[in-house]
């Protein structure tokens with residue numbers, strides 16, 4: 575049941591924070607609802623989880639409309655966003671987790687009616703199949719965002735490779751954390767970069783141990 579799953583995830587968040595003496599208030603659980611219907615999404619929201627994430631434009635818009643009576647939801651968009659979909663999506667979301675090109679930044683700048691909180695997606699593992707900015711190019715990429723007044727870089731986001739070991743997960747998340755701190759230390763007003771979006775159902779404990787502030791969890795909340 576969703577309520578039991580949610581309790582289990584929240585317990586694991588607390589336990590993971592305790593391992594490294596962090597306060598669990600530093601970690602925002604984002605419920606990834608991409609693979610469930612609106613009814614289950616509402617059930618999760620009714621259990622008190624107010625940060626929800628989708629990765630497909632059309633499904634997101636349909637759900638948001640059906641849930642418009644729930645006014646206290648923060649919507650996160652975590653997927654690859656096609657440029658032609660930016661117009662319909664960008665003013666409907668609270669956070670965008672997958673900024674990974676200047677072309678996309680240009681389109682957001684053109685379509686956004688307010689400042690959009692964005693995570694720059696980083697390809698930490700160097701896997702060629704992965705989305706995201708190569709970490710060697712991250713600084714230059716972020717510096718180029720200075721002129722985009724509709725984009726605020728609140729943090730960095732990454733995914734660990736599908737079949738990575740725990741050791742590899744630790745390395746990847748630690749690397750994202752150090753990149754985040756490196757950008758934060760620059761003190762850029764368009765890129766405060768205080769956050770890290772990392773960790774999913776299988777690896778969020780490791781991500782929290784390495785300093786995650788937003789974790790994106792789907793399967794673990796909806797398993798039977």
Ligand SMILES: *Cc1c(COP(=O)(O)O)cnc(C)c1O
Nearest residue numbers: 606652774775790791792793794
């Ligand atoms: C699906 C997805 C998640 C959640 O994955 P689970 O393994 O179901 O927890 C997190 N982040 C992104 C970018 C996703 O696409």
